[in-house]
Amino acid sequence: MSDVAQQVPLVNYLVLGETPHLVAHECTACGARYFDRRNACASCFKTEFHEVDIPNEGTLRAFTIVSQAGPGIKVPFVAGVVDCGGTSVRGNIINTEPDPEHVTLGMAVRLATYSMGTDDNGTEAIGFGYEPA
């Protein structure tokens, strides 16, 4: 047993460590990027992919402030699409008030992580979102 608590990312495309960041599978032929696995590239149908890091800084291209959601989901929260150096990323806008005065189209944001809690084995889950830069 280690004394250091284990951490696990909310999703497998979030890489933890000193500088948490997202990774994507990039088609080696056309450069299309996917956060999940593909049998062939949806854009060019080639089948070879390699892993690439996604920049942590971006601009907010679209958002909504969700006031009504499914059971167990805390509202309100801001859902958005962030343009990270040409790669579109889906994520929540965090560490700011969820209202149209604090969240605006085109605002600069950067990746931020947070603790989601610890499970019965002492493993801590780490989530991510984007905060105003």
Place this chain on the structure above:
Amino acid sequence: MSATDEIWILGINMTKFGKHPDLDTVDLGAQAIMAALADAGVTMADIGVFAAGNLLGGGGIGQQLQKQVGQTGIPVYNVSNACATGATALRTAIMAVKAGECDMGLACGVEKLAGAGLLGAGGVPRSDAKVYNPSGRYGAVAGIDGRIGTNTMPGVFAQVGMEYGHKYGGTSFELFAKISEKNHSHSTLNPLATYTKAMSAEQIMNDVMIAYPNTRPMCSANCDGAAAAVVVSGEKLKTLSLEQQRRAVKVSASVLTSDPWQEACQVLPDVNTLTKNAAKQAYEQAGVGPEDLDLVELHDCFATAELVHYDNLGLCEEGGAVDFFQSGAPWRDGRLPVNVSGGLQSKGHPISATGIANIWEVCQHLRNECGDRQIEGAKVGLAHVIGLGSACGIHILEKSAA
């Protein structure tokens, strides 16, 4: 029989949209079918193919409906294509007639959706595990919805409208509310609509917020309803009565597209490219342009969606959707009336019925049978639906010359 080029709507009907607590899915669909057959002046004996759509029932809706209205042993296609299901059913019947498999086809879409609540939110909450085990396509250790964006339909389509605003500017909470005000105003003339009360933009903005900037009246109304249509080949139509020929409406274009790959489409569904592609194909097939249209019924599942489809359907120049709306053009007394039925926000959106009900609306105007809300002298109309995933159906309809 051989392949044919001309397809006509011979008869069409939609039920009242709203709450039908005493009618089940099969009752509603059968009601629309019986009325569409009567409108066409034919019986099930004349029908050579039947396509039916229903998303929330138990499956096999086509065969269940036959048992209500006439079992003749013809091929039945049960289709499912999200909010484009009705248009897909119609197009399935059209393709069979066009291919020469038969000379008359029937399509029906039906849904019981009153009180369905928030679509896309999922029925069962995913309880966060006591042990974090990665699972699913993203190796997630907990539910993603609400932590990484939103899956709710109002939230997804809110972002679609906001993205347009980011790209071209000019959008605001008030603008989207005014689009909704237009449709709620239009439905006051539609006795078959779920809601028939006018609402001011201020009332709409002060209503319950669902997903900014969409408040409740800016979201499509969950309701019960059905619609059905009979299609016929041009050759067969010539053998029918002069009255049937006079009332028939020509299907000048029938198009179905799916979403081609776009950079951001895995993050936010791209409802634009497939609609633009479908519109281009439809205008080419019909030999008309947006300037020839007398009315449009487009898929305003949310106020934020209506805006982008002005642009996607070419009703304005690229990036000009805000100006198009603010010019007053899409109001019923404007240059190009859009959603004079009240649209999905006010007429309602019984999912599988929508893609035939919007064609019924256009046909009523082209046949000059639309009563108080008739658009005078309407000769050409366009009906558009989009289902997330995605599927887009566009039909262009023209008044009979007979």
